[in-house]
Amino acid sequence: MQRNILLTVEYDGTDFSGWQIQSDQRTVQQDIQDLLREMLQEPELKVQGSGRTDAGVHALGMGVNFKTGHSIPLNGLVLGMNAQLAPDVVVLDAREVPYDFCARFWARGKRYRYCIWNHERPSALQRTRAWYIHQPLDMEAMYAASRYLLGRHDFSAFRASGCSAKHPYRDIYEITVQREGSMIVCEVAGSAFLRHMVRNLAGALVEVGLGKQEPEWIRDLLATKDRRQGARTAPSHGLYLVHVNYDLPPA
Amino acid sequence: MQRNILLTVEYDGTDFSGWQIQSDQRTVQQDIQDLLREMLQEPELKVQGSGRTDAGVHALGMGVNFKTGHSIPLNGLVLGMNAQLAPDVVVLDAREVPYDFCARFWARGKRYRYCIWNHERPSALQRTRAWYIHQPLDMEAMYAASRYLLGRHDFSAFRASGCSAKHPYRDIYEITVQREGSMIVCEVAGSAFLRHMVRNLAGALVEVGLGKQEPEWIRDLLATKDRRQGARTAPSHGLYLVHVNYDLPPA
Numbered sequence: 001m002q003r004n005i006l007l008t009v010e011y012d013g014t015d016f017s018g019w020q021i022q023s024d025q026r027t028v029q030q031d032i033q034d035l036l037r038e039m040l041q042e043p044e045l046k047v048q049g050s051g052r053t054d055a056g057v058h059a060l061g062m063g064v065n066f067k068t069g070h071s072i073p074l075n076g077l078v079l080g081m082n083a084q085l086a087p088d089v090v091v092l093d094a095r096e097v098p099y100d101f102c103a104r105f106w107a108r109g110k111r112y113r114y115c116i117w118n119h120e121r122p123s124a125l126q127r128t129r130a131w132y133i134h135q136p137l138d139m140e141a142m143y144a145a146s147r148y149l150l151g152r153h154d155f156s157a158f159r160a161s162g163c164s165a166k167h168p169y170r171d172i173y174e175i176t177v178q179r180e181g182s183m184i185v186c187e188v189a190g191s192a193f194l195r196h197m198v199r200n201l202a203g204a205l206v207e208v209g210l211g212k213q214e215p216e217w218i219r220d221l222l223a224t225k226d227r228r229q230g231a232r233t234a235p236s237h238g239l240y241l242v243h244v245n246y247d248l249p250p251a
Numbered sequence: 252m253q254r255n256i257l258l259t260v261e262y263d264g265t266d267f268s269g270w271q272i273q274s275d276q277r278t279v280q281q282d283i284q285d286l287l288r289e290m291l292q293e294p295e296l297k298v299q300g301s302g303r304t305d306a307g308v309h310a311l312g313m314g315v316n317f318k319t320g321h322s323i324p325l326n327g328l329v330l331g332m333n334a335q336l337a338p339d340v341v342v343l344d345a346r347e348v349p350y351d352f353c354a355r356f357w358a359r360g361k362r363y364r365y366c367i368w369n370h371e372r373p374s375a376l377q378r379t380r381a382w383y384i385h386q387p388l389d390m391e392a393m394y395a396a397s398r399y400l401l402g403r404h405d406f407s408a409f410r411a412s413g414c415s416a417k418h419p420y421r422d423i424y425e426i427t428v429q430r431e432g433s434m435i436v437c438e439v440a441g442s443a444f445l446r447h448m449v450r451n452l453a454g455a456l457v458e459v460g461l462g463k464q465e466p467e468w469i470r471d472l473l474a475t476k477d478r479r480q481g482a483r484t485a486p487s488h489g490l491y492l493v494h495v496n497y498d499l500p501p502a
Contacts, residue, residue: 010375058376082373090375122333124261124341125309129376 004101005074006246007032007064007081008093014128014237015088019053019062028053028089032064035084039077040070050103050110050244054196056236058129060113061092063244065103097248109173109245111189114202115238119182130183131202131238137209139179145208145215146175146186148222149201155194156225158204160233163195168225170194177205184209187242200227202234255352256325257497258283258315258332259344265379265488266339270304270313279304279340283315286335290328291321301354301361301495305447307379307487311364312343314354314495348499360424360496362440365453366489370433381434382453382489388460390430396459396466397426397437399473400452407476409455411447411484419476421445428456435460438493451478453485 009032017025021033033047050063072080074094081091115130117123122132149172156168171191178185186205188198204221207213213231221229260283268276272284284298301314323331325345332342366381368374373383400423407419423441430436437456439449455472458464464482472480 012375012378060376078372087373087378088375090373092372121329121343122338122341124263124339125311125380127263127338 002067002069002099004065004067004097004099005077006095006097006101006103006248007066007078007091009059009062009064010090010092011059011062012088012128013053013056013058016055018055018057019049019051019059028059028062031085031089032081033066035081036066036068039080039084040068040072042068042070048103050107051193051241053239053241054236056128057239057241058237059241061243062241063103063107063246065097065101067099095248097246101246101248103244103246106246106248107192107244108247109189109191110193111187111242111245112193112198113240113242114186114188114198114234115240116184116186116202116206117182118179118184123182126183128237131206131235133206133210135210137184137206138211139177139184139209141211141215142184142186142205142209143177145205145218146177148215148219149175149188153222154225155197155222157221157227157230158197158200159194159227160196160200161227165192165194168194170197196233199234199236199239200230202238203231206234207231253318253320253350255316255318255348255350256328257346257348257352257354257499258317258329258342260310260313260315261341261343262310262313263339263379264304264307264309267306269306269308270300270302270310279310279313280315282336282340283332284317286332287317287319290331290335291319291323293319293321299354301358302444302492304490304492305487308490308492309380309488310492312494313492314358314497316348316352316354318350346499348497352497352499354495357497357499358443358495359498360440360442361444362438362493362496363444363449364491364493365437365439365449365485366491367435367437367453367457368433369430369435374433377434379488382457382486384457384461386461388435388457389462390428390435390460392462392466393435393437393456393460394428396456396469397428399466399470400426400439404473405476406445406448406473408472408478408481409448409451410445410478411451412478414446416443416445419445421448447484450485450487450490451481453489454482457485458482 117130368381
């Protein structure tokens with residue numbers, strides 16, 4: 001009998017050329033797919049992620065599904081995969097899902113985190129985990145700016161060129177901007193995201209935090225619908241895919 | 252005029268064979284000394300750390316001093332060093348200290364942190380930052396056990412063979428054991444530490460957390476003064492040198 005299995009996967013994006021398979025590059029999708037093909041002896045097996053992540057982006061909970069005829073128990077699958085995957089990829093969970101489930105198309109929402117190391121000096125331990133900005137950032141201004149992003153908007157001004165989405169409207173349910181010591185953590189939850197959208201939001205919030213723009217600039221920027229008016233794209237290594245929501249019955 | 256300069260240094264120990272210079276190994280002391288010799292054009296310059304750290308151990312605030320005849324301003328020194336050091340070593344601060352100051356012998360106290368990732372599954376992002384233990388640890392028992400370590404004791408039972416200290420008495424001022432989600436953080440502050448002492452303390456606290464020993468076992472273990480009675484040494488990659496105290500006038 002064919003089964004459909006959803007994995008929850010954590011990875012450190014530092015040594016990967018992103019999620020998606022590319023020839024001659026190390027990617028997370030390739031590492032997982034190669035291992036499953038070998039473990040389950042199914043050379044045609046394909047793994048599907050909830051979406052792509054760029055080179056350097058981390059994941060705490062990427063959704064990944066694949067179909068298999070193998071009867072391996074779920075816990076054995078997780079333990080076996082973690083024993084054989086490189087230590088910068090870990091399978092946190094596996095569950096059976098309906099046969100028509102797809103990690104990409106069934107995603108109902110995603111949560112991302114963007115981390116900024118805001119200190120006079122860089123950090124050795126955070127160098128691949130957070131964007132280093134040495135000028136003090138104004139948290140109140142960043143928070144005020146973030147309020148304009150809540151709700152449903154045309155996010156064209158935050159959309160990378162080459163984004164293949166059918167339309168630029170997206171819903172943001174929640175944004176938090178908090179400081180914990182020298183680390184500024186921005187979390188964004190929404191229905192879905194355009195290409196580079198979170199990194200472009202982070203880049204724009206930093207412009208406000210630096211005092212180069214007023215918080216209201218974010219509102220005006222949204223209204224331009226023009227990416228060329230926006231701030232620089234924040235670097236990939238500060239970004240984490242935290243969680244993907246699926247409409248599934250309790251496990 | 253000769254100056255004596257104290258650096259505060261952060262490093263990610265993952266890719267180092269520890270602090271101390273060893274031929275044909277990458278060490279933090281070597282990286283810093285090589286750079287300073289070149290930057291300041293003083294081929295005999297020597298750097299002194301507050302102590303050694305083992306391969307894989309991290310530092311948030313290693314104390315390092317060196318003497319130089321160069322007049323480079325302190326902030327220029329820090330910026331120049333950080334521009335040229337590999338990104339897994341960062342100079343956080345530089346200050347002038349009395350000419351007879353020595354980072355090793357003037358240390359009046361140290362603070363270490365030991366991190367444990369306590370979750371059913373390992374973590375990709377914490378793999379070089381915390382000891383992974385999948386069985387749930389009993390925090391109350393670990394806390395109770397830690398109380399026996401406070402104060403002045405003969406720590407022979409927690410001392411590595413090959414330790415060169417003159418006597419095994421050490422003072423522990425403070426120990427905290429706290430859980431933040433899946434991360435257990437143990438901090439220990441004391442006058443000084445024997446070789447592998449913090450890793451041996453962490454190993455023993457974990458035995459108690461696993462329920463293999465009662466909290467009182469720590470008291471009895473101290474009394475044996477016998478390392479062979481102790482627990483395994485916790486792995487190096489969970490350990491952080493957080494801070495070194497010096498009796499110095501305010502900067």
